[in-house]
Amino acid sequence: MAESEKLNRRQLLTVLLGSQFAHSVGCDMSKLPPVGELEHTSFDIGHLLRDGVKKAIRPDVHEDVGVTIVGGGIAGLAAAWRFKRAGFNDFVLAELERQPGGTARSGSRDGFKFPWGAHYIPVPMAENHALIELLSEMQVIQALTKGGQPQVSEEFLCREPEERVFSEGRWYEGLYPGHGASQEDLRQLAAFREEIDRWAEMRDASGRRMFAIPMATGSNDESVRKLDKLSMEQWLDERGWDSPRLRWLVDYSCRDDYGLSPDRVSAWAGVFYFAARIAGMGNESQEVITWPEGNGRVVDYLRGVGDDKIRTGLAVFRVKAGTNTESSQVAAFDTNTMKPIGFRSQQVVFAAPQMMAKYVIDGFSASGRDSTAFRYGSWLVANVHIKDRPEDSGFPMAWDNVIRESRSLGYVTATHQTGVDYGPTVLTWYYPFADVDAAITRKQMMNLKWADWADVVLSDLRRAHPDIDTLVTRVDVMCWGHAMIQPLPGFVWSPEREQASKPLGPIHFAGTDLSGVALLEEAFFHGVRAAEEILAVRGILDQPLVEIRND
Numbered sequence: 001m002a003e004s005e006k007l008n009r010r011q012l013l014t015v016l017l018g019s020q021f022a023h024s025v026g027c028d029m030s031k032l033p034p035v036g037e038l039e040h041t042s043f044d045i046g047h048l049l050r051d052g053v054k055k056a057i058r059p060d061v062h063e064d065v066g067v068t069i070v071g072g073g074i075a076g077l078a079a080a081w082r083f084k085r086a087g088f089n090d091f092v093l094a095e096l097e098r099q100p101g102g103t104a105r106s107g108s109r110d111g112f113k114f115p116w117g118a119h120y121i122p123v124p125m126a127e128n129h130a131l132i133e134l135l136s137e138m139q140v141i142q143a144l145t146k147g148g149q150p151q152v153s154e155e156f157l158c159r160e161p162e163e164r165v166f167s168e169g170r171w172y173e174g175l176y177p178g179h180g181a182s183q184e185d186l187r188q189l190a191a192f193r194e195e196i197d198r199w200a201e202m203r204d205a206s207g208r209r210m211f212a213i214p215m216a217t218g219s220n221d222e223s224v225r226k227l228d229k230l231s232m233e234q235w236l237d238e239r240g241w242d243s244p245r246l247r248w249l250v251d252y253s254c255r256d257d258y259g260l261s262p263d264r265v266s267a268w269a270g271v272f273y274f275a276a277r278i279a280g281m282g283n284e285s286q287e288v289i290t291w292p293e294g295n296g297r298v299v300d301y302l303r304g305v306g307d308d309k310i311r312t313g314l315a316v317f318r319v320k321a322g323t324n325t326e327s328s329q330v331a332a333f334d335t336n337t338m339k340p341i342g343f344r345s346q347q348v349v350f351a352a353p354q355m356m357a358k359y360v361i362d363g364f365s366a367s368g369r370d371s372t373a374f375r376y377g378s379w380l381v382a383n384v385h386i387k388d389r390p391e392d393s394g395f396p397m398a399w400d401n402v403i404r405e406s407r408s409l410g411y412v413t414a415t416h417q418t419g420v421d422y423g424p425t426v427l428t429w430y431y432p433f434a435d436v437d438a439a440i441t442r443k444q445m446m447n448l449k450w451a452d453w454a455d456v457v458l459s460d461l462r463r464a465h466p467d468i469d470t471l472v473t474r475v476d477v478m479c480w481g482h483a484m485i486q487p488l489p490g491f492v493w494s495p496e497r498e499q500a501s502k503p504l505g506p507i508h509f510a511g512t513d514l515s516g517v518a519l520l521e522e523a524f525f526h527g528v529r530a531a532e533e534i535l536a537v538r539g540i541l542d543q544p545l546v547e548i549r550n551d
Contacts, residue, residue: 006444006447006448007444007448007452009452009455012448012452012455012456013455013456013459016407016431016456017406017407017408017456017459017460018405018406018407021459031455031458031469032451032454032455032458032475033385033454033458033472033473033474033475034473034474035473035474036450036454036474036475036476036477037450037476037477038449038450038453038476038477038479039476039477039478039479040446040478040479040481041097041479041480041481057317057331057333057340058331058340059331059332059340059341059342060339060340061339061340061341061342062329062341062342062343062344063092063341063342063343063344064327064343064344064345065090065091065092065343065344065345066088066090066091066345066346066347067083067088067090067091067092067345067346067347067348067349067534068091068092068093068094068328068330068343068345068347068348068349069091069092069093069094069348069349069351070094070316070319070330070348070349070350070351070352070360071093071094071095071096071102071316071349071350071351071352071510071511072093072094072095072096072097072100072101072102072310072312072351073100073101073102073103073104073351073511073512073523074101074102074104074295074298074299074302074512074520074523074524074527075351075510075511075512075523075524075526075527075530076093076095076100076349076351076510076527077093077100077101077299077302077303077306077527078130078302078510078523078524078525078526078527078528078531079093079349079351079510079527079528079530079531080093080302080305080306080309080310080527080531081134081302081305081306081527081528082130082527082528082531082532082535082545083306083531083535084305084306086531086535086540086541086542087540088535088538088540089309091309092309092311092343093306093309093310093311094311094314094316094330094332094343095310095311095312095313095314096312096313096314096315096316096335097312097313098312098313099312100299100302100303100310100312101296101299101303102117102523103116103117103118103379103480103483103484103518104117104118104294104295104296104298104299104520105117105296105299106293106294106295106296106297106299106300107293107296107383107476108293109383109385109474109476110385112292112385112414112415112424112425112426113291113292113293113296113414114292114293114294114383114414114426114428115293115294115295115296115381115412115414115428116294116296116381116383116478117294117295117379117381117478117480117483118294118295118520119290119294119295119412119428120158120288120289120290120294120295121135121288121289121290121295121298121520121521122213122277122285122286122287122288122289123150123152123157123286123287123288123289124150124213124286124521125149125212125213125279125286126144126147126148126149126150127209127212127217127547128212128213128214128217128521128525129545129546129547130524130525130528130545130546131521131524131525132144132150133545134298134301134302134524135150135152135289136150137301138297138298138301139153140152140153140156140289141153149279152287152289155417156289156290156291157287157288157289158287158288158289158290158399158416158417159399159416159417159419161173161395161396161398161399162288162398162399162400163175163398163399163400163401163402164394164395164396164397164398164400164401164402165177165402165403165404166401166402166403166404166405166410166463166464167179167404167405168180168404169393170393170394170395171392171393171394171395171396171401171464172394172395173395173398175249175252175400175402176189176245176249177245177248177249177404178245181245184243185243185244185245185246188241188242188243188246189243189245189246189249191239191241192241192246195239196271196274196275196278197278197280197281197282197283198281199211199271199275200274200275200276200278200279200280200281200283201280201281203219204219204221204224205221206219209276210223210224210275211224211271211272211275211276212276213276213277213519213521213522214515214521214522214524214525214546215272215276215515215516215517215522216515216525216529216546216547217547218276220493224268225268225493227266227267227268227271228266228267228268228269228489228490228491228492228493228494229267229489229490230266230267230489231262231263231264231265231266231267231489232250232254232262232263232265232266232267232269232270232271233261233262233263233265234267235267235270235271236250236262247262248404250262250270252402252409253270253273253274254269254270254273254434255409255432255434256409256432257269257273257517257518257519258273258377258484258486258487258517258518259377259378259379259432259433259434259483259484259486259518260377260432260434260435260486260487260488261434261435264434264435264486264488264489265487265488265489266487266488266489266490266491266492266516267489268487268492268493269487269492269516269517272517290399290417291417292414292415292416292417292418293414294412294428295520298520313334313335313336314332314333314334314335314341315332315333315334315335316330316331316332316352316360317331317332317333317360318330318331318360318362319331319348319350319360319361319362319507320361320362321348321361321362321363321504321505321506321507322345322346322505322506327344327345327346328344328345328346328347328348328506328507329342329343329344329345330342330343330345330348345506346506347506347507347508347534347537348506348507348508349508349509349510349527349530349531349534350507350508350509350510350511351509351510351511351526351527351530352511353374353376353482353485353511353513354371354374354500354509354511354513354514355371355374355376355482355513357369357371357509358371361504361507364504367504369499369500369504370496371496371500372496373491373494373496373497374485374491374496374497374500374513375485375486375488375491376482376483376484376485376486376513377432377433377434377482377483377484377485377486378432378433378445378479378480378481378482378483379430379431379432379433379479379480379483379484380430380431380433380445380453380456380477380478380479380480381428381429381430381431381477381478381480382428382429382431382453382454382457382475382476382477382478383414383426383427383428383429383475383476384411384426384427384428384429384457384458384461384468384472384474384475385424385426385472385473385474385475385476386424386425386426386427386468386471386472386473387424387471387472387473388422388423388424388471389421389422389423389425389471390465390467390468390471391465391467392465396421397413397416397421398413398416399412399413399416399417400412401413401427401464403460403463403464405463406460406463407431407434407435408429408430408431408460409429409430409431409432410429410430411427411428411429411430411461412427412428412430413425413426413427413428414426414427414428427461429457429460429461431456431460433445445479445481446479446481450475450477453477453479454475454477457475457477458472458475483518484518485512485513485515485516485517485518487516487517491516492516492517497514497516500513500514501514501526501529503533508530508533508534509526509530510523510526510527510529510530511523511526512526514526525546528545528546529546532544532545532546
């Protein structure tokens with residue numbers, strides 16, 4: 001199918017939701033809600049930057065500033081937070097979008113807050129010093145135990161019920177579809193959990209956890225690194241774990257965190273998903289910190305700290321590293337004034353995705369850097385406003401609501417943390433393009449209209465909620481074209497990824513893609529790390545918050 005060819009309704013539903021929609025015809029517009037919006041990131045401007053059409057523009061106006069931060073996602077905001085914390089204020093943050101936060105940002109409407117992407121943080125363990133400091137500032141963490149483990153205020157921990165799964169026509173508590181499981185299913189589940197516990201308990205020769213968040217605080221032992229050579233599916237195959245229920249659980253987990261199916265996920269990343277969130281043998285996964293707006297709460301706090309330094313609507317199209325005698329130069333196009341602007345700095349924090357580096361940074365490829373191994377996945381997020389709760393068969397609505405027979409990730413209930421379990425709410429629905437890359441291109445995705453996407457969302461929700469059409473009042477949709485780094489087999493421990501976080505002269509890199517996994521904790525770590533590298537160069541680094549592994 002040509003990229004310019006629009007998918008019809010039957011094709012779209014079949015590709016995204018499954019073969020049971022193959023006989024869908026037409027598009028019953030009467031079932032769509034009366035209002036809604038389709039939002040995109042500024043992909044058109046991003047593509048212009050990628051294609052280099054702005055290279056000939058030279059700013060007439062330059063500002064002199066100590067450090068320029070390029071990118072206002074969590075990594076860029078974390079760098080700004082770290083600078084402020086050190087008392088260093090000679091910086092500016094340039095962000096392309098109207099609001100910072102990247103995939104962690106949130107929205108609000110009619111008194112409801114809701115996420116547009118990332119929506120929770122597992123309670124950090126003792127080694128995650130920087131994030132513990134931030135959450136303590138936010139008064140999320142009340143105290144630390146003698147062992148340095150954080151104690152989180154009850155109001156920020158996800159309240160019960162946390163999750164449920166819709167399977168074979170009913171809702172069941174929990175995520176594992178245990179109803180109807182055979183003895184062999186349960187044996188394999190127990191064996192899988194025992195193996196994950198083993199990795200969670202194990203320590204390397206330096207006393208480090210084999211899997212930790214952020215990953216830089218975990219082990220780089222060969223026993224860990226070799227997992228990256230396999231896919232998660234191959235890892236399961238090697239152990240003879242073929243239970244459809246276990247396979248579904250692993251598949252869901254891989255799509256949830258990485259936007260990929262297990263045959264395309266590094267086994268390192270697959271095991272990391274489970275083991276990094278368990279303190280040790282016999283422990284449950286860390287509890288979850290969340291808010292109605294998801295990780296938008298963190299974005300709002302960080303934005304408040306660095307607000308006077310944040311400049312939105314700036315499309316950075318050129319970064320030129322400085323020398324001992326010349327400043328680094330950052331050129332941007334101000335989408336507010338439609339004029340170019342420049343910044344002269346001693347250092348730069350490049351907190352944009354690595355995929356943009358070769359298009360934006362002068363001499364990037366000539367330096368020997370290679371970002372072609374960095375691959376990114378697309379996502380769809382919809383916020384579905386309903387005037388009342390749908391009728392449920394089985395276990396009642398939870399925070400996380402997963403439909404087993406669906407290729408979507410289901411939805412989170414935005415009002416769950418408010419303690420109100422009746423009346424209007426917002427369902428935030430997630431869809432990763434995990435295994436449809438060849439069937440629908442990014443260009444086709446961006447050419448689809450609001451009605452197309454709203455139809456997909458509601459068609460999926462009708463599986464579990466046949467009465468959803470009588471309840472929905474609005475559907476807003478966000479397309480994320482390059483939302484998350486993909487931990488493909490061989491990437492996480494590749495030389496390309498390991499080199500990418502090292503400075504290129506006065507340019508210091510930050511971003512979750514530098515870890516190979518798209519987590520807020522990883523983005524925050526790299527933002528703080530890049531800021532501390534610069535503070536150290538300037539001779540003003542106070543007590544470091546991150547540990548840089550040198551072995």
